[in-house]
Amino acid sequence: MKILGIESSCDETAASVVEDGTKILSNKIASQIEIHARYGGVVPEVASRQHMLAIIPIIEQAMAEAKCGWQDIDAIAVTKGPGLAGALLVGVNTAKAIAIAQKLPLIGVNHLEGHIYANWLTGNAIYFPVLCLIVSGGHSDLVLMKGHGEYILLGRTRDDASGEAFDKVARILGLGYPGGPLIQKAAENGTATIRLPHSWMEGTNDFSFSGIKTALLRMTEGGKINLDDNLKNDLPSRSDAAASFQKAVIDVLVTKTISLAKEQGVNQILLAGGVAANKVLRQSLIDNSPLPVLIPPFILCTDNAAMIATCAYYRYKAGKIDGLDMDAIPNLKLA
Numbered sequence: 558m559k560i561l562g563i564e565s566s567c568d569e570t571a572a573s574v575v576e577d578g579t580k581i582l583s584n585k586i587a588s589q590i591e592i593h594a595r596y597g598g599v600v601p602e603v604a605s606r607q608h609m610l611a612i613i614p615i616i617e618q619a620m621a622e623a624k625c626g627w628q629d630i631d632a633i634a635v636t637k638g639p640g641l642a643g644a645l646l647v648g649v650n651t652a653k654a655i656a657i658a659q660k661l662p663l664i665g666v667n668h669l670e671g672h673i674y675a676n677w678l679t680g681n682a683i684y685f686p687v688l689c690l691i692v693s694g695g696h697s698d699l700v701l702m703k704g705h706g707e708y709i710l711l712g713r714t715r716d717d718a719s720g721e722a723f724d725k726v727a728r729i730l731g732l733g734y735p736g737g738p739l740i741q742k743a744a745e746n747g748t749a750t751i752r753l754p755h756s757w758m759e760g761t762n763d764f765s766f767s768g769i770k771t772a773l774l775r776m777t778e779g780g781k782i783n784l785d786d787n788l789k790n791d792l793p794s795r796s797d798a799a800a801s802f803q804k805a806v807i808d809v810l811v812t813k814t815i816s817l818a819k820e821q822g823v824n825q826i827l828l829a830g831g832v833a834a835n836k837v838l839r840q841s842l843i844d845n846s847p848l849p850v851l852i853p854p855f856i857l858c859t860d861n862a863a864m865i866a867t868c869a870y871y872r873y874k875a876g877k878i879d880g881l882d883m884d885a886i887p888n889l890k891l892a
């Protein structure tokens with residue numbers, strides 16, 4: 558069964574053809590990063606307009622690379638939420654138009670569920686129950702998954718999502734946008750010398766990252782971090798600040814995930830979402846976990862449509878098909 562997946566929830570327009578939920582025939586992504594970088598973050602209206610320009614060409618490219626005509630496609634999958642309303646609408650309406658024209662079933666997918674299902678594209682067997690750590694620009698969730706499509710939300714962020722914290726701290730340190738990869742790169746040249754408040758949220762499985770971010774903001778405002786890479790002095794450098802921030806966030810994510818995985822008696826830990834592309838987080842989780850850890854390849858951690866098509870395959874098998882009255886739901890919940 559071949560499914561065409563479409564993703565347009567934020568600043569990537571993506572299309573992909575996946576066979577039987579496991580084999581990627583094509584995976585095309587048109588990134589808007591350069592456009593939004595000028596503004597230091599995603600501008601929703603600009604994102605919608607870019608999706609409008611990119612969506613048909615990216616679908617055509619995905620179909621061509623997969624060597625598929627419409628007669629080869631068995632269903633259309635699309636991200637229906639959560640995400641930016643205008644951005645989601647472009648994908649949802651395009652998917653509906655194709656579904657009508659080609660008389661194909663339409664499958665709406667939750668973007669976070671899609672991130673989790675990127676793990677089904679790793680080629681590794683997955684044995685339920687598993688604990689998923691979803692870390693993206695909008696979420697930091699700990700989700701117990703007992704079967705396909707069965708989610709119990711056990712922990713979440715009380716304030717900033719982890720990716721959001723990376724993006725905000727990168728802005729504070731003047732590193733640019735998007736923050737995650739830039740903090741990771743800066744941190745490679747620094748040492749985690751700054752003691753930042755780790756907020757453990759004792760007695761809960763929840764996270765809080767805004768305190769770490771605010772502590773760094775106060776330090777930069779007070780001139781306690783050297784923001785000039787060419788100036789040598791005794792203050793911690795931007796790279797040291799990046800390394801300290803990255804370590805503080807990852808310490809908490811890894812410790813709380815492993816402790817909850819043990820408590821729940823799961824078989825595996827699945828990492829998902831854009832922040833899962835962080836090399837230090839990946840290594841730290843693998844090094845510290847007594848349980849097997851699955852992590853998608855880098856290109857399937859950040860937003861893509863292969864994960865949407867894969868998730869849709871399992872929804873289709875469970876009989877979860879949407880009608881043409883399906884709508885974009887910007888604040889769609891996973892559980």
Ligand code: KG4
Pocket residue numbers: 567692693694695696719720721723724735736737738741830831832833834835836858859860
């Ligand atoms: O999943 P994603 O592509 O989009 C959302 O669904 O939000 O995640 C984007 C987030 C951004 O905040 C970005 O800074 C972060 O993932 N990110 C990273 C890395 N690559 C992307 N964070 C830390 N380290 C990275 N290497």
Ligand code: ZN
Pocket residue numbers: 668672693694830831859860
């Ligand atoms: Zn995402």
